[in-house]
Amino acid sequence: MNDFQPMRTSEEATADRPWLASLVGVHDANTITLDLTRFVAGVHYEAGNLLQPRNVVKSGLPLGQIAATGLFAPYAGPTSEVQTVTVTGTPTGGTYTLTFSGQTTAAIPFNATAAQVKTALENLSNVEAGEITVTGGPHPGTAMSVTFGGQFMGDDVAAMTATGSLTGGSTPGVTIGTATAGGAATATDGTQIFAGFLATESMFAPGSTKTTGALLWHGEVFAAKCPIPFDPTDVASVAPGVSIHYR
Known part of the structure; x- marks a missing residue:
């Protein structure tokens, strides 16, 4: 030095x-x-x-x-984990939920904004306010990116899962992807x-x-x-x- x-x-x-x-x-x-x-x-x-x-x-x-x-x-x-949430099949109604590390969100509208997804995730008991950043959207036309910060910063966090109750469109669903794996420099x-x-x-x-x-x-x-x-x-x-x- x-x-x-x-x-x-x-x-x-x-x-x-x-x-x-x-x-x-x-x-x-x-x-x-x-x-x-x-x-x-x-x-x-x-x-x-x-x-x-x-x-x-x-x-x-x-x-x-x-x-x-x-x-x-x-x-x-080390990079922070970034996961994507994509609503597929152009639904016209219904909701979906996200599950992260054993905790499941309240129902999220099929046409949710990034702010709504952020609020749903931060209302989980294992996530503190300000630890999640959500960009992109709104659904169903555009995917959203969920970045994990705070206690999860630089960690390889567990992948979220989604459960959909969506209506209309063509075989609507919700997919989760990993845009950036956390934990590695x-x-x-x-x-x-x-x-x-x-x-x-x-x-x-x-x-x-x-x-x-x-x-x-x-x-x-x-x-x-x-x-x-x-x-x-x-x-x-x-x-x-x-x-x-x-x-």
Whole structure:
């Protein structure tokens, strides 16, 4: 880790960083260079505006190091499970249910929206609010994607099953598919190895491909308050020297 130049950061610089659990280790942050081609607007950084034209990379981002270049990019740990729900046969009425890990939802309309499917799943006793993201739809014309986060983040979760009571159309039914299997890191370029967190916000001009930052590799972090979802229990590979504790 210490092949980087040490970077001193002031205690005042810890303002607006709710993910940082303590100041321990902040003074041990190291200067790094970020590969901005790997960062996504609205996810990893906030785009500038007329009053403040520079883009701002969010502090608290988990990072990995690209082996071929030595530059740093967003950590690419285990993927979260994404399953699809498709209503087939163009039904004109009826309902269906989804069963996940032994729990079955209330009846879901044949023409449900993504919001309705999300609510049905989050009403299960084994799912907490905010742990499920549903996109796509509405049924029956368009499939929906169900992404498992929260306690299921980065896990290979059990496949849902569906039971339909659909009417009309031509042999209507509901199928479940796996769009992305959870639990495995898809990156092989080094970013699948956790290297630490971006200690402070980093600003850059639009069009830039690189900028400097500070790597927090020793300290305490509130994982639940990181700017993007991060589950430390899913981290299988950690760079040498990294010592991060979580609350």
